[in-house]
Amino acid sequence: SQQGEEDPQALSIQEGENATMNCSYKTSINNLQWYRQNSGRGLVHLILIRSNEREKHSGRLRVTLDTSKKSSSLLITASRAADTASYFCLNQGGKLIFGQGTELSVKP
Amino acid sequence: DTAVSQTPKYLVTQMGNDKSIKCEQNLGHDTMYWYKQDSKKFLKIMFSYNNKELIINETVPNRFSPKSPDKAHLNLHINSLELGDSAVYFCASSQDRLRETQYFGPGTRLLVL
Numbered sequence: 001s002q003q004g005e006e007d008p009q010a011l012s013i014q015e016g017e018n019a020t021m022n023c024s025y026k027t028s029i030n031n032l033q034w035y036r037q038n039s040g041r042g043l044v045h046l047i048l049i050r051s052n053e054r055e056k057h058s059g060r061l062r063v064t065l066d067t068s069k070k071s072s073s074l075l076i077t078a079s080r081a082a083d084t085a086s087y088f089c090l091n092q093g094g095k096l097i098f099g100q101g102t103e104l105s106v107k108p
Numbered sequence: 109d110t111a112v113s114q115t116p117k118y119l120v121t122q123m124g125n126d127k128s129i130k131c132e133q134n135l136g137h138d139t140m141y142w143y144k145q146d147s148k149k150f151l152k153i154m155f156s157y158n159n160k161e162l163i164i165n166e167t168v169p170n171r172f173s174p175k176s177p178d179k180a181h182l183n184l185h186i187n188s189l190e191l192g193d194s195a196v197y198f199c200a201s202s203q204d205r206l207r208e209t210q211y212f213g214p215g216t217r218l219l220v221l
Binding site for chain 1 (some may be wrong): 110112149150151152153156178182200206209210212214
């Protein structure tokens with residue numbers, strides 16, 4: 001399967017803690033994106049990192065990309081209960097391939 | 109103002125029926141997509157259109173047929189529905205076929221009985 005892999009599949013933390021999610025992919029990429037999905041909703045774009053970039057920041061989000069290891073990580077700092085959601089990476093290379101997602105639960 | 113809208117939000121139907129899901133985007137984007145999310149939350153691309161032209165057609169049964177009457181609309185018609193078609197179907201759009209940021213609709217929850 002070309003489905004990307006994300007780990008952990010589930011992550012439970014306390015408010016204020018940092019959350020790190022990882023995404024590995026199998027095919028080449030043009031860019032890699034991270035999306036959030038709240039329960040019962042559509043996906044919302046968070047951040048995009050291009051294949052020639054190594055790190056990117058947006059507010060409390062930090063994304064890294066290691067093309068040699070074919071992996072990316074999403075760090076959410078100072079998490080809030082509202083960050084509770086599923087997080088997906090999208091590999092935009094020759095094909096559009098989503099990772100299997102990480103379910104993040106942030107407890108108040 | 110909803111950027112990407114889908115109708116209906118919920119669809120419950122019997123096996124063997126034919127149904128359609130409609131998608132509209134008011135963002136002026138050129139490219140639209142259909143994704144299927146299964147019960148394990150796996151998301152898979154099904155189709156993509158760019159300016160009414162089919163550019164992505166993944167391994168999807170022939171019972172699924174997308175139609176794009178104009179670049180703001182991408183509908184999905186499903187013939188002879190099967191139990192395995194039960195899923196959430198998401199429409200999305202992006203500015204162009206370089207597939208930058210995608211904007212997703214709220215999803216259509218299809219249940220085939």
